[in-house]
């Protein structure tokens with residue numbers, strides 16, 4: 001034990017016991033020290049520990065009788081299943097989870113927050129698109145109607161990267177938008193609208209410059225015209241000819257193709273036309289209000305809601321004050337905070353839209369015979385999060401304090417600036433995919449347990465919740481919010497550090513670690529409709 005403790009102490013700046021309480025009403029606090037604290041440790045101004053309490057886990061600050069509310073963030077995250085003496089480790093096996101808040105009688109747009117002071121003078125260097133949106137990267141994306149064409153498209157993309165891309169140095173990358181949809185699905189089911197519009201809107205992401213090209217098989221259910229109906233692609237001045245040409249589609253079953261290489265050559269030929277136009281684009285100075293930021297968390301621990309998520313929340317407020325767009329998502333992780341969110345809506349209609357999304361998701365989970373508690377992972381629990389209520393309270397703080405002005409259903413495209421609730425599953429890959437469809441040009445991802453998550457289409461800035469993770473994953477984590485728990489930085493300090501880093505990354509002056517290593521997770525579509 002002494003060896004482990006000694007080696008931990010050697011890299012950890014914290015030597016005296018430190019616990020963090022989030023709200024004055026809380027009767028538990030979490031242990032901040034690397035490696036946790038041993039029994040017998042006297043907490044400053046608190047009880048003596050009866051058990052070993054791991055880092056990020058909760059300790060009872062007072063005696064909790066059976067049935068008592070265990071309060072964190074000032075709300076009950078559970079009820080004691082047995083008497084819990086002060087100084088005990090409070091883990092999930094000692095708690096009964098509260099019922100989900102009903103969706104009736106919620107406070108609707110009641111908060112009436114004072115307007116936030118505008119934040120002016122911040123800019124970044126971005127690629128202005130014909131539709132007014134701004135890209136942070138200059139990427140050729142190849143849209144696919146169906147999974148059948150994925151292998152051929154990938155083969156062609158490897159050749160494009162090797163043979164064509166070096167001739168177009170202003171283009172950052174070529175990305176195949178591979179997915180599992182397009183055929184073998186009940187395409188006329190009502191919920192099929194979600195995967196279809198997700199794919200449509202991803203192909204229009206600001207980082208792709210409006211240069212849409214499609215690879216289709218020919219016999220698939222999701223025909224190119226259904227995926228991208230006339231009028232869905234804004235035509236730039238430089239592409240006036242494209243309007244008469246219609247959608248740029250390479251169809252593999254076209255009789256003109258004789259042999260595999262003929263298909264590949266077709267894709268290369270079409271890709272080169274788009275590369276030429278993308279290569280002519282230049283970055284220009286644009287206001288910070290052109291940022292469209294999607295925030296989410298993954299691999300969360302008890303520090304997520306203490307360090308990284310509050311810092312992201314502070315940064316969210318900065319972005320909103322700068323006139324930018326910020327989306328927060330992850331329905332199962334905000335469901336338990338629904339009353340806070342509906343109160344923060346700008347209008348009763350926005351609050352009602354949030355209730356509609358929560359009700360839809362409650363039904364969706366019920367169809368699968370589960371509820372929102374299916375969200376938490378073994379890693380969450382190991383990291384100190386007892387249940388979904390505790391996780392949700394820590395997750396929601398990413399949204400900061402701004403009024404919520406808009407709600408998106410899964411796969412919809414963002415229409416407004418300011419703070420938006422974009423309803424998505426909490427699954428990292430599905431949430432990221434849906435935020436891409438909404439039009440995000442920068443992604444912020446907080447993690448406590450650690451995940452190497454990245455996307456090919458937009459830069460992903462990863463924020464570590466603990467210094468221990470930031471030290472071990474020094475070439476994967478972009479920002480260390482663990483300094484907040486260490487007492488070395490404030491939430492505001494890290495929020496500003498993140499804001500400035502975002503402007504550098506958006507401008508291409510900085511690359512994220514996931515970009516440097518080219519760590520790209522797959523696009524994963526949310527398809528609540530049946531497959532056939």
Ligand code: CA
Pocket residue numbers: 296297298330426427428431
């Ligand atoms: Ca997530």
